[in-house]
Amino acid sequence: MIANAFDYTAPQSLDEALTLIGNGAKPLSGGMSLIPMMKLRLASPEHLVDLGRLKELSYIREQDGELHIGAAITYYELESSTLLLGKCPLIAETATHIGDIQVRNMGTLGGSVAHADPAADYPATLQALEAKIVLRSATGARTLSTKDFFLDTFTTALEPGEIVAEIIVPIEPGLTGTSYQKFRQPASGFAMVGIAARIRQQAGTLSLIRIGVTGLSGSSYRATNVEAALEGKQPTEENIRAASALVGDGVDASADLHASADYRQHLATIYTAKAIRAALSRSA
Amino acid sequence: MKIAGTAALPFPPERAYDLMQDPVLLAKAIPGCEALEKTGDNEYSLKMKMVLASLSGAFDGKVRLTEPERPHSFRMVVEGSGKIGFMKGDGVLRLTPKGDGGTEVAYDGEAQIGGTMAAVGNRMIDMTARMLIKRFFEKLSVE
Amino acid sequence: MATTVTRIEKLVGKRLRRKEDPRLITGTATYVEDIKRPGMQHAVIVRSPHGAANIKGIDTTKAAALPGVSAIFTGKDITHVGSVVCGADLPGLRKPVHHILAQDRVYFVGHPVAVVVASDRYIAADAADLVEVDYDVTQAVTDPEKALAPGAPAVHPEWPDNTAFLYHQTGGDIDKAFADADVIIKQRITSQRLVPNAMETRGVVAEWLQADRALTLFTSTQIPHLARTILAGQLGIDENRFRLIAPEVGGGFGSKLNVYAEEALMGFITMKINKPVKWIESRRENFQVTIQGRGHVDYFELAAKRDGTMLGLRLKLIQDLGAYHQLLTPAIPTLSVLMMPGLYNFRNIDADVVGVFTNCVPTDAYRGAGRPEATHGIERMVDLLAAELNMDPAAIRFKNFVQPDQFPFPTATGLNYDSGDYGATLQKAMDMIGYDDLRKQQAAARAAGRLMGIGISTYGELCAFGPSPATPAGGWESATVRIEPTGKVTVHTGTSPHGQGQETSFAQIAADELGVPMDDIIVLHGDTAIIPYGIGTFGSRNTAVGGPALYYALQDIKEKVKKFGKMLLDAEEVTFENGVCRDPKTGKEITIQTIAGAAYRAMKLPPDTDPGLVATKFWEPSNFAFPFGAHIIVSEVDRDTGEIAIKRYVAVDDIGNQLNPLLVDGQLHGGAAQGLGQALWEQAVYDDNGQLITGEFMDYCMPRARMMPWIESSHTVTPSPVNPLGVKGVGEAGTIGSTPAMVNSVIDALSTLGVRHIDMPLTNEKIWNLVNGAKA
Numbered sequence A: 001m002i003a004n005a006f007d008y009t010a011p012q013s014l015d016e017a018l019t020l021i022g023n024g025a026k027p028l029s030g031g032m033s034l035i036p037m038m039k040l041r042l043a044s045p046e047h048l049v050d051l052g053r054l055k056e057l058s059y060i061r062e063q064d065g066e067l068h069i070g071a072a073i074t075y076y077e078l079e080s081s082t083l084l085l086g087k088c089p090l091i092a093e094t095a096t097h098i099g100d101i102q103v104r105n106m107g108t109l110g111g112s113v114a115h116a117d118p119a120a121d122y123p124a125t126l127q128a129l130e131a132k133i134v135l136r137s138a139t140g141a142r143t144l145s146t147k148d149f150f151l152d153t154f155t156t157a158l159e160p161g162e163i164v165a166e167i168i169v170p171i172e173p174g175l176t177g178t179s180y181q182k183f184r185q186p187a188s189g190f191a192m193v194g195i196a197a198r199i200r201q202q203a204g205t206l207s208l209i210r211i212g213v214t215g216l217s218g219s220s221y222r223a224t225n226v227e228a229a230l231e232g233k234q235p236t237e238e239n240i241r242a243a244s245a246l247v248g249d250g251v252d253a254s255a256d257l258h259a260s261a262d263y264r265q266h267l268a269t270i271y272t273a274k275a276i277r278a279a280l281s282r283s284a
Numbered sequence B: 001m002k003i004a005g006t007a008a009l010p011f012p013p014e015r016a017y018d019l020m021q022d023p024v025l026l027a028k029a030i031p032g033c034e035a036l037e038k039t040g041d042n043e044y045s046l047k048m049k050m051v052l053a054s055l056s057g058a059f060d061g062k063v064r065l066t067e068p069e070r071p072h073s074f075r076m077v078v079e080g081s082g083k084i085g086f087m088k089g090d091g092v093l094r095l096t097p098k099g100d101g102g103t104e105v106a107y108d109g110e111a112q113i114g115g116t117m118a119a120v121g122n123r124m125i126d127m128t129a130r131m132l133i134k135r136f137f138e139k140l141s142v143e
Numbered sequence C: 001m002a003t004t005v006t007r008i009e010k011l012v013g014k015r016l017r018r019k020e021d022p023r024l025i026t027g028t029a030t031y032v033e034d035i036k037r038p039g040m041q042h043a044v045i046v047r048s049p050h051g052a053a054n055i056k057g058i059d060t061t062k063a064a065a066l067p068g069v070s071a072i073f074t075g076k077d078i079t080h081v082g083s084v085v086c087g088a089d090l091p092g093l094r095k096p097v098h099h100i101l102a103q104d105r106v107y108f109v110g111h112p113v114a115v116v117v118a119s120d121r122y123i124a125a126d127a128a129d130l131v132e133v134d135y136d137v138t139q140a141v142t143d144p145e146k147a148l149a150p151g152a153p154a155v156h157p158e159w160p161d162n163t164a165f166l167y168h169q170t171g172g173d174i175d176k177a178f179a180d181a182d183v184i185i186k187q188r189i190t191s192q193r194l195v196p197n198a199m200e201t202r203g204v205v206a207e208w209l210q211a212d213r214a215l216t217l218f219t220s221t222q223i224p225h226l227a228r229t230i231l232a233g234q235l236g237i238d239e240n241r242f243r244l245i246a247p248e249v250g251g252g253f254g255s256k257l258n259v260y261a262e263e264a265l266m267g268f269i270t271m272k273i274n275k276p277v278k279w280i281e282s283r284r285e286n287f288q289v290t291i292q293g294r295g296h297v298d299y300f301e302l303a304a305k306r307d308g309t310m311l312g313l314r315l316k317l318i319q320d321l322g323a324y325h326q327l328l329t330p331a332i333p334t335l336s337v338l339m340m341p342g343l344y345n346f347r348n349i350d351a352d353v354v355g356v357f358t359n360c361v362p363t364d365a366y367r368g369a370g371r372p373e374a375t376h377g378i379e380r381m382v383d384l385l386a387a388e389l390n391m392d393p394a395a396i397r398f399k400n401f402v403q404p405d406q407f408p409f410p411t412a413t414g415l416n417y418d419s420g421d422y423g424a425t426l427q428k429a430m431d432m433i434g435y436d437d438l439r440k441q442q443a444a445a446r447a448a449g450r451l452m453g454i455g456i457s458t459y460g461e462l463c464a465f466g467p468s469p470a471t472p473a474g475g476w477e478s479a480t481v482r483i484e485p486t487g488k489v490t491v492h493t494g495t496s497p498h499g500q501g502q503e504t505s506f507a508q509i510a511a512d513e514l515g516v517p518m519d520d521i522i523v524l525h526g527d528t529a530i531i532p533y534g535i536g537t538f539g540s541r542n543t544a545v546g547g548p549a550l551y552y553a554l555q556d557i558k559e560k561v562k563k564f565g566k567m568l569l570d571a572e573e574v575t576f577e578n579g580v581c582r583d584p585k586t587g588k589e590i591t592i593q594t595i596a597g598a599a600y601r602a603m604k605l606p607p608d609t610d611p612g613l614v615a616t617k618f619w620e621p622s623n624f625a626f627p628f629g630a631h632i633i634v635s636e637v638d639r640d641t642g643e644i645a646i647k648r649y650v651a652v653d654d655i656g657n658q659l660n661p662l663l664v665d666g667q668l669h670g671g672a673a674q675g676l677g678q679a680l681w682e683q684a685v686y687d688d689n690g691q692l693i694t695g696e697f698m699d700y701c702m703p704r705a706r707m708m709p710w711i712e713s714s715h716t717v718t719p720s721p722v723n724p725l726g727v728k729g730v731g732e733a734g735t736i737g738s739t740p741a742m743v744n745s746v747i748d749a750l751s752t753l754g755v756r757h758i759d760m761p762l763t764n765e766k767i768w769n770l771v772n773g774a775k776a
Ligand SMILES: Cc1cc2nc3c(=O)[nH]c(=O)nc-3n(C[C@H](O)[C@H](O)[C@H](O)COP(=O)(O)OP(=O)(O)OC[C@H]3O[C@@H](n4cnc5c(N)ncnc54)[C@H](O)[C@@H]3O)c2cc1C
Pocket: A026, A027, A028, A029, A030, A031, A032, A033, A034, A035, A051, A071, A097, A098, A099, A100, A103, A106, A107, A108, A109, A110, A111, A112, A114, A115, A117, A119, A120, A121, A122, A158, A162, A163, A164, A165, A188, A189, A190, A191, B053, B054
C-alpha cells in the first residue's frame, strides 16, 4: 500500500495548473478516489497537480439566474452552503449521502464529476438538475450538458489537458420539489442505486419532471421514460408506481457480489417511487 | 465471473465472422490494444494498455481463436497479465443473422481476474468488462 | 506514627474510565509502526497472486539492482529456519510443513514467496514489484465441501483427499436418544469465513545484537511469551537472549493469538544482515494473509420428544482449515464440539469433525473461536424444534435448561459447567423487552402484512482458558506485585491486554487490596524481559485467570506488609486495611508507604523475612469458567427491499462478578457488533481460483457505528466458584450471544412465508428473494 514515486505541484494559479496538466500532469482534487488507487499501485501518475488548494476553483455564487460552483468545492461546503440550501437544495442534500464526514471534508464536486464512478451520487443529481459542466484547458473552455459529459463507466468527455472547472446548476423555480434517495451498498456506502427527482407540481398536475439515476448501470442517466409517463399527470400513488417501474427499461443493469441485475432493477423501481414521493412532499 | 450478453453488428454473419478473425481489425477493436502479433495458428500475442479512470495498467498476453464454425460460432480466449494483476476471458461467440441484414452476436463465457485488481473493486469488474465488450463491438461495427 | 485513616472507597465494581485511554486517544501510544531503530531497514514481501501454482523460477536481478536494496531472500535461503508451528494436536493429524517462504509451490493467494529488504519502505516496495516469479498455475479449490469431493484438486499433492484429520467425540447413548425420539430435526448450517480486522494490522521490528548474540523483537501479538519460546526454536537462538516485546497492540480478536511466518522471517533477516529490520503489514495483506475465522459447514440432527424435551444432538462438522495449520487451526472445531450441548440438559451427543485443506488462508481463533459456531448451531436447532412442535421458542428453552441445582453440571462432552441460572437471564431479558406483549404486537403486525420477528438466543460459553491439561501451552497465568520503596505499586501480568482494559481493572484489584490510590499503581505487560512468563490474552482469560494470579500475589505481599507492620508497630497482631497496618490494642497505625521504605532500607527485619516487597504468583485454575446469557432481538423486514431493521436489542449477560461494569459494557457492545457483523454483513468470499474477492473494505462489509442498534443491556450475577474473584470472562460473550439472536429474529419474521432457515450473512438480496419467491 505504498504509491510509486511521483512529483507533486501545488500551483499558485489556475493558469499554472492548466499548463502543467496540458503537459501531461494529472489533476488531484480531494484525493478520495485517486490516492487509494495510487496506494494500491493501480494508478501510477508521474506528476500530480493539486487543484484542491486553488481559490480560483473554490466558490459558490449566484450569477445571471444560475448557481456557479467551482470544481474544488468540497462536499462539506456543499451541504452547509446556505445559498444552496435556499436555492438548489438537491445539490446540498446529495452531499449528505456521501461517505463519512472525513470523506466529505476532502472530496470535491469536480473530482466526483471527473471521476464518473458509476456508483457515485452526484452524477444522478446533476442529471436531474440538467447541470452544465464547464471544462477548461490551457487553450480554452467549453460547456457541456451532463448527457454529453458522462459517457460511460469512468468515462467522460474530458480530453487530455482538460479539467472540470465549474458546475452550473439552476435556481429552482417555484413549486418545485427535489429529493435524492439512495440505497447504499453496505460495505462501501456507494450507491447500489441512487435516484434524484425534481418535480414541479401545480394545481395537482405534474410538470418539469427530471429523474437522474446512478448505480444501476455503467453510467448515470436521465430516466426520460419515467419523466414522460408522469408529465401532465396527477400525483397519485398509482401513477407514481407505474412510472417508476419504467426506470430501468432497456438498461443493462450491473451485477456484482452485492446485488444481481434483477435486484438492482427492482431497487431502482422502489427508490424512484421513493424519490418522487419525497420530492412531491417538498414541492410547495 | 460469468460474462454473457449480445451485441449487434451491421453486417451479415459471414462478414462479421471474418472481421472478428482479422488480426488487424481485432487490434483496432480490442480496447487499449497496442500490438497484436501472430504467434501461431489462430494465436496472437497481445500488448494492451488499459486506462480507466485513474487506473492504468499494461498487460502482456495472448488471444486465441478456436473451434471455428464459420459463420456460426467460434471461441475466443484472451489472457493478459501485468503489474496490477492478470485476467482471462474465455467464451463462445454465436452469430445469427438479423432481419435487417445485420448480425446478432451472442457471447457467453467466463472471466477470471487475479492480483491486485481482483482484491479491489469487485463492484467495478462487471461494469468494466461490459464496457470493454461494448467498445469492442462498437469499434467493429464502424469497420 | 499514628495517622488518621480516611476510609477508602472500594474500587472493584465501579465504572471507572480506563487508565490507558489518554495515550490512545491523544495518539501518543507506541505501536510497532512507531518504533525506529538506528540503521533500520524495511522489508516488503512478495506474495503469490495465485491460489495454487508451482514456482518455476524466481528472478531477483532487476530488484537487486535497485539502489537502496540491501538484501533479497527466497525460499531456498530459509530452509534451515524452523517452519511455522502448529501447537494443536489431534490423533492422526496431518501437518503440512509450512516454511516461512514458499519452496516450490504456493498454496494460497498471499503465500510469501520472497522478501525484499531496503533502506526505506518505498524502495522496498518498488523492488518487490521488480521480482519476477514464474508460476505454473494449477487448479485451486476453495470450497471445503468441493475439496472433499472425489477428484477435487489436491491442495497438498501428498494428501489427495484434502483431509487433515477426522475427529470423533461421543457422549451418552446417541443411538438410544434417536431411537427414543418422537421428532428428529435435520439442518445444514454454515458459519462463513470472517476477516478479524484488528484496527492495527500486524507488524514486526527485529534487532539482532551480534556481540551479545541477543535478539529483540517487537511484534503486535497477544502471546508475547509463547511467541518467544516458539520463535527461539524456529530461529535456533537461546530463549534467554531473546527479548520479545508486544508494545501497544491495536486489537487482535484472536488474529494475533498466533506466531506468523513474518515474525520468524524478520528474526532471520536481522540476524543475516546484522541491522534492524521492520515489516508492517498493509491492510490488503491483513485481509489476505492474517488468519480468518469460522469457515464451518455443519450438519445437525436433533432428537426430541413431542413435549419439547431434547434428547440428543448429532453433528457432522466440516471445518475449512485453509492451506496450512497456524498455531491452533485444527483445535478450533473441537471447541465447537465441546459447546454443542449449549445450555441444555440432554446428555447424548455425537460429533464427527473433518478438517479440510483448501487453497485459502488458514482459519484459526477469531473472537469466540469455535463457540459461536456451536452456539449458532444449537440455537438455530432449538428454534427449528420449537417451530416444528409449534412451541414458543422461550418456553422450549425453559423446558430444557440445566437447572440451578444441577451445578456443577457435567456435560456429555466432558465439560463441567461451574455455575449458572439460565432461566433467570432469559426471564429477565423477556421482562425487559415485554415478551408476552411483543408476541401480541407481532400477531397484529402479521395480520397487517408486516414481517416482524422476535429472535432469542440463550448462549453459554466455555472460557477463561483454562486448566493446563486442556490448553496446548499451559493454562495458568502469572502476576508479580512490587511495592516500590516509595509505596508506589508496580504490577506485572503475564496476560497481554490489547484493548481489554486490564491496566485499569487490575489496578482496581490492587488498589482495593493494598489501599493505595489508583494513580499509584501501574500495570505492566507484554515484555518478556520484564514479565517472568505468561500465557497471554485469548479465550476471555485475562480477568478470570490473570486476575486470580494477581489476587493471590497481593495476598502474599499483604502478609509480608503485615509482618513489617507488626515489627514496626511492635505489636502482637496487626490488621491491614485501607493501606494501613493497625495495632488493635494500642490503636497505633503505620501506612503501607512507610512500611515499604522500611522494607527496602532493611534496618531491621521481621523474623524469617527477607528485605524488599515483591511477590510473584503462578496460578493454575481448576476449571474453565462458563458465562452465559440471553439476547433478544426484535426486527422487521422490509418487503420491498429485503432490508432488516433492528427495532430492539435486549441483552442480559451473566459473566459472574464485574470488576468494572464500564469495561464489561465495552466488551459486550463490541462483541455484539462483531456478532451482528457475521449475522448480517461480513463474509470472506473466495472465487474458485483462490482470489479473495472481498479483499478490502469496499467489498468486505464491516459494521459501522451507524448500522448498530441501541443495546439495552443488563446482567444477572452468578459468581464463578472457580476463582476467588468470582469472575467468568466477558471478551467473547457478546459475539457468541448476538449472532443467533439476530438470525433467529429474521427467520421468525419470515416464518409466515414458510422460511425455516437462512445461512449467514442475511444480505438484503437474500431476504428479498425469499420474500419475493414466497409471493410468486
Ligand atoms: C471511504 C469513502 C467513501 C466514499 N463514499 C462515496 C459515496 O458514498 N458516494 C460518492 O459519490 N462517492 C464516494 N466516495 C468517493 C468520493 O466522493 C471522491 O471524493 C470522489 O469520487 C472524487 O473526488 P475527489 O475530489 O476526491 O477526486 P480525486 O480523488 O482527487 O480525483 C479523482 C479523479 O478525478 C480526476 N480529477 C480530480 N479533479 C478533477 C478536475 N477538476 N478535473 C478533471 N479531473 C479531475 C483525478 O485526476 C482523478 O483521476 C467515497 C470515497 C471514500 C474514500
